[in-house]
Amino acid sequence: MKLDERHLMQLAAVVKAGGVTEGAALLGMAQPAVSRTLSMLEKRLGEPLFIKGRRPLQPTPFGLSLAEHGLVMLAASRKASDLVDSFRVGRSGTVRVGGTPFFMDALIAQLCAEFQQTHPDVRIDQSYGYFPDLRAALKADQIDIAICPIDILDEGSGLEFQQILPGRNVIACRSTHPLLLKRRPQPSHLLEYPWIAPPPGSPLLADLRALLLSFGATELKIRYSGGSLMGVINYLKAADALTVMPHSVVFAQRKEKAITALPITIPHPERALAILKRTDAPRSPAVDHFAGFIRTGFESLRHLIKRHEEAVIWGQ
Structure with missing residues (x-):
């Protein structure tokens, strides 16, 4: 006999809450609808699910066994709902980031760890590459963002970038x-x-x-x-x-x-470190939060680097 999972979840909510009205409120449903479900389920099974005359409602051993299965589904449903809510506000999900090796190892890896202190349920998948490979990975939807040095983007490239650090x-x-x-x-x-x-x-x-x-x-x-x-x-x-x-x-x-x-000035490269992404990429709140965190981190870093440059290297 195949049972409707929703019916088992309603049974579980009533058993957990101790009453039909309370169980319906737990599910966000109307009390008459839950009462009809329980009545229909008892008729179909040919067995009582609750001991008559007991208040609060007390399930029969058979009703309790069925309710335990419903509780598992109810808990899974709640977890799924929480996951959806968390994803929508950028508290969970996956960020696929690619970048040039030296910058990723020296600067970005630490920022990834700091980001996950406030976003522990966001997974970060990191890969390495240089601009041509990263551009191809973005267009193939293999990564969400790239962090790499670039000089100029061709019009119509389908990509956009935000500079986070000038070349030096x-x-x-x-x-x-x-x-x-x-x-x-x-x-x-x-x-x-x-x-x-x-x-x-x-x-x-x-x-x-x-x-x-x-x-x-x-x-x-x-x-x-x-x-x-x-x-x-x-x-x-x-x-x-x-x-x-x-x-x-x-x-x-x-x-x-x-x-x-060395305290010697050499020419600046005509490029800047930037966050690169597709202009038509679907919005992902976790990716947006991560990119914003990287930008903020580099705003502070840029001032520290400039001060270090003037005081330690060329200020000697």
């Missing part, structure tokens, strides 16, 4: 590098040391090549290439090599005091 590169080295002892390091001094190349596909690789050529290098003196952020940092800590990094990434490592930036 520095020459990174270990905190005990010999060049830090020089009062005013010159470009010719930098060419005396080996360099670390960023991973293939990174816009930093083109920045590094252009920088070394502007210094008068006839060939690229690359000692190590393709490492992750942690790999590059660990290499820098153990050698007198140099590399090009976004200033914000070096700034994020300041507390460890293992790497720093």
Whole structure:
């Protein structure tokens, strides 16, 4: 015999509340409708569900057994309702975010953890990529937002971006590098040391090549290439090599005091770190909350980086 799940849920609500009126109120239903359901259910089953004459209502052993199944469905329904309500206000859901490796590891990962302190039911799925791959992932609906350096978007691209940090590169080295002892390091001094190349596909690789050529290098003196952020940092800590990094990434490592930036100004890249998303993407409250949290976090970070830039690096 197949039973209607809604009927079992109504039975469960009455048993839980101790009365038909109270059970109906628990479900947001009218009392006569619940009474009709219970009467119809008893006739169909051929067994009483409640002991006659007992107040508050007391279920028969058979009625109680059926009600226990209804309670499971009632609890599941309540959880589903709570999930819908939570999703609608951005307190639950999934955020699929892709980004360039150095920025994601140095800055975004920590912000993800801070976001989930107030949104513990939001899951964050993170992936890596550079602009061409991230753009393709957005258009294929594989990610919700991308956080990456970009310069300009073509009209009609179907994408929109919000800048969160202006482009600023520095020459990174270990905190005990010999060049830090020089009062005013010159470009010719930098060419005396080996360099670390960023991973293939990174816009930093083109920045590094252009920088070394502007210094008068006839060939690229690359000692190590393709490492992750942690790999590059660990290499820098153990050698007198140099590399090009976004200033914000070096700034994020300041507390460890293992790497720093040389006090020499180099050209700014014609790009900015931005949040990128599809213009026609369906609205997801959790994604909106996450993007807003990232923007707010970078508003504070931008001022700290600027102060660090003036006081520690070029203020020396």
